[in-house]
Each structure stands twice: as C-alpha cells, then as structure tokens.
Amino acid sequence: MLHSIDKMITAMLDPLHKEVREHRLLIDQQSVQIEELKANLVTFEKELYDVKDMAKLLNCSTDNVRKKYIKTGKIEAFMPDGSKGYYIAREEFERVTSVVKTKGAWAL
Numbered sequence: 582m583l584h585s586i587d588k589m590i591t592a593m594l595d596p597l598h599k600e601v602r603e604h605r606l607l608i609d610q611q612s613v614q615i616e617e618l619k620a621n622l623v624t625f626e627k628e629l630y631d632v633k634d635m636a637k638l639l640n641c642s643t644d645n646v647r648k649k650y651i652k653t654g655k656i657e658a659f660m661p662d663g664s665k666g667y668y669i670a671r672e673e674f675e676r677v678t679s680v681v682k683t684k685g686a687w688a689l
Contacts, residue, residue: 629668632658638678639686655689 627634632643635656639646650656651667656677658667669677680688 628671630671630674632667634674635669635677638681650689
C-alpha cells in the first residue's frame with residue numbers, strides 16, 4: 582500500500598518537476614538577454630564629456646582619442662578658454678556612441 586501511494590505521489594509530481602525545469606530554462610535565457618541589454622544600455626547624463634569618457638567608449642588611451650579622433654576631425658571637441666583639456670558635447674558623444682555600438686570604432 583505504501584508503494585502504491587509513493588507511485589501516485591511520484592506520478593503527480595513528475596509533471597510539476599518538468600514544468601519547473603522548463604521555467605528554470607526560461608529564466609536562464611531571460612537572464613542572458615537581460616545581461617545583453619544591460620551591456621548595450623547607454624545613458625547620457627552629462628552635457629559635456631571629457632576625453633576620459635571618450636577613451637572608455639573607444640577602448641583606447643586618452644592620447645589616442647586626442648591624436649586619432651579629435652585632431653583629425655573624426656570627433657568634434659572643443660577646448661574652453663583657460664582649460665587644458667578637450668570636451669565633447671552630449672550630441673557628439675551620442676553620435677559616436679551609436680556608431681561604436683552599431684559598427685565599431687573603426688567606422689568613425
């Protein structure tokens with residue numbers, strides 16, 4: 582009798598175990614999708630960005646940003662009076678970000 586009760590319980594729980602496994606797979610897939618979306622998420626919080634911000638975006642040094650991109654005109658930047666560093670406007674930073682995210686830094 583105990584054996585038959587065990588079989589009944591097992592028969593009732595098997596579909597639930599299968600459903601739980603399916604839900605776990607869906608959760609894992611959605612977690613991966615969320616991480617991919619977070620990686621692609623860019624927020625524009627500042628009005629002006631400096632060369633360090635651009636270097637992080639382009640994954641290069643600040644010297645390379647100045648030499649390869651700003652001085653050649655690939656990125657529009659300005660140096661305020663009395664300042665020693667370049668600054669990039671938000672619109673330009675957004676433009677560069679969209680190009681880098683879609684095509685890569687080589688496309689600038």
